[in-house]
Amino acid sequence: MLVDGEERKSLWFEENALHLIDQRKLPFEYEIFVARNVEEVAFAIENMVVRGAPAIGVAAAYGVVLGKDLDESIERLKKTRPTANDLFYALDYMKKEIENGRDALNAAMDYEKRILRSCKKIGEYGEKLIEDGASILTHCNAGALATIDYGTALAPLREAHRRGKKFFVYVDETRPRMQGALTAWELQQEGIDYCLIADNAAGYYMSKGEIDLVIVGADRIASNGDVANKIGTYEKAVIAKENNIPFYVAAPASTIDRSIKSGMEIVIEERGEEELKEKWGCRILPDWIKVKNPAFDITPSKYITGYITDEGIKKEI
Numbered sequence: 337m338l339v340d341g342e343e344r345k346s347l348w349f350e351e352n353a354l355h356l357i358d359q360r361k362l363p364f365e366y367e368i369f370v371a372r373n374v375e376e377v378a379f380a381i382e383n384m385v386v387r388g389a390p391a392i393g394v395a396a397a398y399g400v401v402l403g404k405d406l407d408e409s410i411e412r413l414k415k416t417r418p419t420a421n422d423l424f425y426a427l428d429y430m431k432k433e434i435e436n437g438r439d440a441l442n443a444a445m446d447y448e449k450r451i452l453r454s455c456k457k458i459g460e461y462g463e464k465l466i467e468d469g470a471s472i473l474t475h476c477n478a479g480a481l482a483t484i485d486y487g488t489a490l491a492p493l494r495e496a497h498r499r500g501k502k503f504f505v506y507v508d509e510t511r512p513r514m515q516g517a518l519t520a521w522e523l524q525q526e527g528i529d530y531c532l533i534a535d536n537a538a539g540y541y542m543s544k545g546e547i548d549l550v551i552v553g554a555d556r557i558a559s560n561g562d563v564a565n566k567i568g569t570y571e572k573a574v575i576a577k578e579n580n581i582p583f584y585v586a587a588p589a590s591t592i593d594r595s596i597k598s599g600m601e602i603v604i605e606e607r608g609e610e611e612l613k614e615k616w617g618c619r620i621l622p623d624w625i626k627v628k629n630p631a632f633d634i635t636p637s638k639y640i641t642g643y644i645t646d647e648g649i650k651k652e653i
């Protein structure tokens with residue numbers, strides 16, 4: 337991904353520490369968070385210094401490298417966030433590799449390369465869906481920040497832009513954590529034409545015929561194709577179907593959970609109330625207001641036109 341015109345990744349391992357672009361600070365400030373032990377990596381995942389399913393997985397893999405005891409490190413990292421399959425997938429991978437005698441850093445670096453390869457492929461396959469002149473809606477941030485580089489939902493857009501296609505992106509702001517601002521930051525850096533809209537404006541633009549295609553990422557995909565993704569994805573999918581707009585989910589193999597039959601089995605993370613009551617250090621609701629804050633929802637497969645994977649575009653997962 338481009339940051340001020342230079343190619344960067346959203347995290348990297350250097351001098352025995354994990355370096356992460358601090359996603360809590362963007363789009364206002366570009367800062368690097370350095371995690372030197374497993375607890376600091378766990379903190380980074382829990383507090384969304386790093387976020388997005390594939391990036392969480394890679395961060396956790398490097399977290400294992402920084403841990404002293406393999407099982408304790410894995411147990412700690414598994415407790416950070418419950419919904420993204422990639423976290424558990426990466427930790428299972430690390431456990432197997434290390435128990436088979438593999439060097440931990442070597443294994444984590446390979447895991448990162450695998451994710452990068454998958455996202456690049458997703459971009460190459462997904463790019464075909466983007467027609468010149470199209471308007472595309474995306475929800476949350478499924479870009480390079482969420483995946484180390486390229487993105488999942490944003491990878492096809494990056495690739496189409498690279499090939500010279502002209503298109504426009506509607507970016508849902510994605511309350512309460514405003515991941516849309518991260519997507520806007522990435523698109524701005526790449527020079528891709530976009531505007532950010534309030535979450536509840538997407539239906540309006542769909543009904544006016546201003547959106548041709550929806551692409552989102554995923555945190556966990558069940559065997560029947562149901563998708564857990566950022567809260568608000570479900571309603572976008574329903575409105576897209578109502579308006580005959582294709583709705584695609586982009587994800588690597590690490591997001592697919594073959595051990596569960598349907599989305600009903602996916603654990604939905606409930607996050608703290610301060611995410612609704614505070615924005616960038618500013619109080620926007622009084623303490624006494626009661627709130628609920630589910631971080632994800634489930635989109636049943638019947639609303640999904642197809643899955644953009646590293647093996648191609650599929651009707652079924």
Ligand code: MRU
Nearest residue numbers: 387388389476478482553554566
């Ligand atoms: O809570 P977050 O910001 O980690 O949630 C991220 C999302 O829901 C993304 O859309 C999803 O992980 C896909 S990331 C490529």
